[in-house]
Amino acid sequence: xxxxxxxxxxxxxxxxxxxxxxxxxxxxxxxxxxxxxxxxxxxxxxxxxxxxxxxxxxxxxxxxxxxxxxxxxxxxxxxxxxxxxxxxxxxxxxxxxxxxxxxxxxxxxxxxxxxxxxxxxxxxxxxxxxxxxx
Amino acid sequence: xxxxxxxxxxxxxxxxxxxxxxxxxxxxxxxxxxxxxxxxxxxxxxxxxxxxxxxxxxxxxxxxxxxxxxxxxxxxxxxxxxxxxxxxxxxxxxxxxxxxxxxxxxxxxxxxxxxxxxxxxxxxxxxxxxxxxxxxxxxxxxxxxxxxxxxxxxxxxxxxxxxxxxxxxxxxxxxxxxxxxxxxxxxxxxxxxxxxxxxxxxxxxxxxxxxxxxxxxxxxxxxxxxxxxxxxxxxxxxxxxxxxxxxxxxxxxxxxxxxxxxxxxxxxxxxxxxxxxxxxxxxxxxxxxxxxxxxxxxxxxxxxxxxxxxxxxxxxxxxxxxxxxxxxxxxxxxxxxxxxxxxxxxxxxxxxxxxxxxxxxxxxxxxxxxxxxxxxxxxxxxxxxxxxxxxxxxxxxxxxxxxxxxxxxxxxxxxxxxxxxxxxxxxxxxxxxxxxxxxxxxxxxxxxxxxxxxxxxxxxxxxxxxxxxxxxxxxxxxxxxxxxxxxxxxxxxxxxxxxxxxxxxxxxxxx
Numbered sequence: 001x002x003x004x005x006x007x008x009x010x011x012x013x014x015x016x017x018x019x020x021x022x023x024x025x026x027x028x029x030x031x032x033x034x035x036x037x038x039x040x041x042x043x044x045x046x047x048x049x050x051x052x053x054x055x056x057x058x059x060x061x062x063x064x065x066x067x068x069x070x071x072x073x074x075x076x077x078x079x080x081x082x083x084x085x086x087x088x089x090x091x092x093x094x095x096x097x098x099x100x101x102x103x104x105x106x107x108x109x110x111x112x113x114x115x116x117x118x119x120x121x122x123x124x125x126x127x128x129x130x131x132x133x134x
Numbered sequence: 135x136x137x138x139x140x141x142x143x144x145x146x147x148x149x150x151x152x153x154x155x156x157x158x159x160x161x162x163x164x165x166x167x168x169x170x171x172x173x174x175x176x177x178x179x180x181x182x183x184x185x186x187x188x189x190x191x192x193x194x195x196x197x198x199x200x201x202x203x204x205x206x207x208x209x210x211x212x213x214x215x216x217x218x219x220x221x222x223x224x225x226x227x228x229x230x231x232x233x234x235x236x237x238x239x240x241x242x243x244x245x246x247x248x249x250x251x252x253x254x255x256x257x258x259x260x261x262x263x264x265x266x267x268x269x270x271x272x273x274x275x276x277x278x279x280x281x282x283x284x285x286x287x288x289x290x291x292x293x294x295x296x297x298x299x300x301x302x303x304x305x306x307x308x309x310x311x312x313x314x315x316x317x318x319x320x321x322x323x324x325x326x327x328x329x330x331x332x333x334x335x336x337x338x339x340x341x342x343x344x345x346x347x348x349x350x351x352x353x354x355x356x357x358x359x360x361x362x363x364x365x366x367x368x369x370x371x372x373x374x375x376x377x378x379x380x381x382x383x384x385x386x387x388x389x390x391x392x393x394x395x396x397x398x399x400x401x402x403x404x405x406x407x408x409x410x411x412x413x414x415x416x417x418x419x420x421x422x423x424x425x426x427x428x429x430x431x432x433x434x435x436x437x438x439x440x441x442x443x444x445x446x447x448x449x450x451x452x453x454x455x456x457x458x459x460x461x462x463x464x465x466x467x468x469x470x471x472x473x474x475x476x477x478x479x480x481x482x483x484x485x486x487x488x489x490x491x492x493x494x495x496x497x498x499x500x501x502x503x504x505x506x507x508x509x510x511x512x513x514x515x516x517x518x519x520x521x522x523x524x525x526x527x528x529x530x531x532x533x534x535x536x537x538x539x540x541x542x543x544x545x546x547x548x549x550x551x552x553x554x555x556x557x558x559x560x561x562x563x564x565x566x567x568x569x570x571x572x573x574x575x576x577x578x579x580x581x582x583x584x585x586x587x588x589x590x591x592x593x594x595x596x597x598x599x600x601x602x603x604x605x606x607x608x609x610x611x612x613x614x615x616x617x618x619x620x621x622x623x624x625x626x627x628x629x630x631x632x633x634x635x636x637x638x639x640x641x642x643x644x645x
Contacts, residue, residue: 020302025294032301039308046316073315076264080308083271087304090278091297097282098290112291113369 005045013038025095025105032091036084040077047073138184139193139206142177142216142255146170146223150248158240164231167244171227174251175220182213186614190628192261200630201325207261209625211461211615215258215388218465221597222380222472223251225590229476230373232583238284238371246283247377250276254381258388261629263311263321263397266389270307270353274300277382280374281366292369299362303352310345317342324629326397327622336402343402346393347409354386356446357415360439364423367438368431368488372479375431379438380472384464387445391460394449395619409450414541416443417548424555428490430478430563433555434471437514440548441467447541448525451532457616459528462608466513466521466598473594474510477503480587481563490558495568503588504564506595511556513598516549520602524609 012034019031050069057064099105102112149170153163185191190209194200208216227247234243253273260266277300281293315321317339318329333339348359355363363383367375394405420440427433445467448460480503482488484496497504509520516522526549533542601608618625 028298032298032305035302035305039305039312042309043312043315046312048316073312076312076315079264079268083268086275087271087301090275091301094278094282094290094293094297097285098294101285101287101290107294110291110294113288114365 001049001051002045005041005049009038009041009045012041023106023108025098025107025110028107029088029091029095033088036080036088040080040084043073043077043080047076136184136191136193138177138181139191139208139259142174142181142220143206143252143259145174145177146248146252146255149173150245150252153245153248154242160234160236160239161231163239163244164227164234167227167248168224168231170248171220171224171251174255175217175224178213178217178220178255181208182210182217182611185210185213186611190618190625192628201320201322204265205261205322205324205629206259207324207625207629208259209615209618209622209628210611211388211391211619212258214461214465214611214615215384216255218468219251219254219258219381221594222377222468223247225472225476225594226373226377226380228586228590229376229479232586233371233373233479235284241283243280243283246276246279250280250377250381252276254385257385261323263314263323263326267304267307267311270304270385270389273382273385274304277378280378281370283374284371286369289369292366295362296366299352299359303349306345306352307349310342310349313338313342313345322629323392323396324622324626327626330397330402331399339398340402343394343398343405346398347390347405350386350390350393351412352386353383354390354442354446355383355439356386356412356442357419357439360416360419360442363439364427364432364435367435368429372431372475372482375435376472376475376479379434379475380468383438383442384445384468387442387449387464390446391449391619396622396625400452406450406452409446410538410541413443413446413450414544416440416446417544418443421548421551421555425551427555429488430482430490430493430559431475431488433559434474434478437474437552437555438467438471440552441471444525444529444545444548447545448529451529451536451538451541452620453532453536454613454616454620455528455535456532457619458609458613459525459532461612461615461619462528462605463522463525465608465612466525466601469594469598470510470514470521473506473591473598474514476587476591476594477507477510478559480591481507481559483587485563490562493559493563494566497564499568502592506588506592507560507564509595509599511560513602514556515552519605521598521605522549523602524605 016031016034016038019027019034022028047070050067053068055064055068055071102110104110149166153166156162156166185208190207192205192207195204195206250273253269253276256269256272257266260269278297281296282289311321317333317335318326320326330339352359367378400406417440420436420443423436424433424440427436444463445460448456448463481493481496485493513520513522516526526545529545530542
């Protein structure tokens with residue numbers, strides 16, 4: 001089971017890196033979603049896998065008497081999933097807004113903030129040209 | 135456990151909630167924010183005094199004993215950082231009263247600002263690695279909001295890069311934490327101390343160490359992971375740039391220091407050697423990058439990177455003196471970078487732009503501003519007796535003692551080259567004749583606004599001046615912090631208690 005999960009994490013990681021190397025912002029985002037899941041799988045696998053033993057403590061006991069699954073990694077993953085969900089939602093909206101404002105999802109073309117030094121007048125003119133061209 | 139430990143986290147959170155509930159009025163929301171930041175500063179000061187007097191304090195959240203639940207810990211280092219963040223936050227919240235427009239305030243600027251402070255303070259005070267990740271997220275999502283709020287085209291462009299790289303760093307951090315938990319079975323920072331030396335998987339531990347190094351390195355903007363910073367820091371309003379420049383990267387350094395002194399043993403995965411090289415490269419690249427820029431905000435963004443290099447050098451050299459220098463420099467860098475960004479904001483407002491050739495004539499029209507800028511610039515260069523001087527002397531002394539002549543050379547070259555961008559700003563903004571665009575912002579007619587913009591910058595200049603002239607108190611605190619970092623016995627005892635207590639807690643859980 002560990003081998004299976006490990007391989008799955010590896011394949012997902014490779015896929016996400018490939019996606020994130022893309023110049024397309026949307027592909028990058030999909031890569032980001034995948035890599036977040038890779039991290040969760042890694043936590044899950046490294047916490048140790050126990051089959052069919054929920055971490056329940058029997059009545060009258062204060063500690064579990066048999067071998068049970070470790071609940072902590074699951075709590076960590078749950079937290080990470082919730083946080084990751086929020087971040088992905090934000091990033092999707094950001095990508096949409098960036099597309100609306102900048103007119104492209106190609107990250108190479110997103111260089112408005114880092115243009116070579118030109119006087120602000122020229123800069124404004126260029127931006128207008130770009131708009132007209134689009 | 136002391137209420138003082140939780141109060142600095144709760145205060146900005148409560149302020150943020152209060153601002154969300156209050157009517158969308160710029161002045162009212164801004165005033166609540168200023169009060170909240172002021173209260174945070176006071177709490178930070180109280181915490182520092184308490185920790186300085188009684189030693190590190192730890193608090194168990196939900197009353198779960200130390201290695202199991204989440205622990206908050208304050209030692210001298212973290213308390214000092216909380217206080218410094220409070221001061222920077224207070225200054226920026228006053229500045230933001232004018233700098234942030236009604237639209238952004240209605241969008242919740244002040245709330246996000248306070249949540250950012252909450253995240254920062256939480257990251258300083260936590261004693262648990264996973265909790266550190268959560269505070270990083272709190273800070274990150276607030277910073278995303280601040281970065282994009284207003285939706286200006288350039289802002290969105292910068293934000294895409296900022297968000298993307300920071301999310302990658304977050305995932306790396308999470309993976310590293312997961313792997314470390316698998317190896318050690320605990321995420322409590324004090325509990326991890328000393329546990330990693332005897333592990334059988336030293337190779338995997340090295341991988342985990344490097345993952346932490348990269349994750350925090352991206353946050354701290356070290357060479358070669360810094361490209362997101364000059365791409366984004368100049369795009370949001372100056373108030374946002376100022377608090378980012380002051381606090382965000384320093385959290386990365388703080389986390390690096392905590393991780394590689396408290397958790398990992400010294401010789402893991404060539405981390406110290408890597409840090410040394412990275413530190414020198416960061417200083418050189420940062421300072422050369424600053425020289426190459428013509429936008430004054432981007433000049434300063436590169437200066438932020440350069441100062442991170444200096445902090446890492448103090449950490450890599452590793453002696454008490456070097457660590458003292460790093461802690462001292464961290465306070466200096468937080469206050470100074472915040473102040474310089476606010477000053478640049480005023481300069482840019484006056485000139486109607488941030489390009490060097492747009493500036494001019496300020497020495498005649500605003501002599502007070504000139505003095506404040508000069509103090510900040512000289513302090514950054516490290517001219518005695520201002521704040522930058524003392525840590526540089528300490529680092530050079532340590533470098534000579536350890537025979538690290540390369541480090542000494544780089545520090546001296548770095549200090550000299552810092553001179554160039556600052557003096558270019560000085561000569562353009564203050565000494566050259568007024569340009570056509572200047573006077574956009576009529577300061578004479580808008581007296582209150584002018585005062586509110588100038589007050590925090592000048593106030594921080596006075597703080598920097600005072601620390602520079604009387605460095606002894608801060609030096610002592612920094613030395614106490616450095617000792618606490620390098621010999622964490624008191625910290626460990628505060629968290630884990632004496633071994634006997636620990637067993638008692640385990641066998642008879644509190645009901």
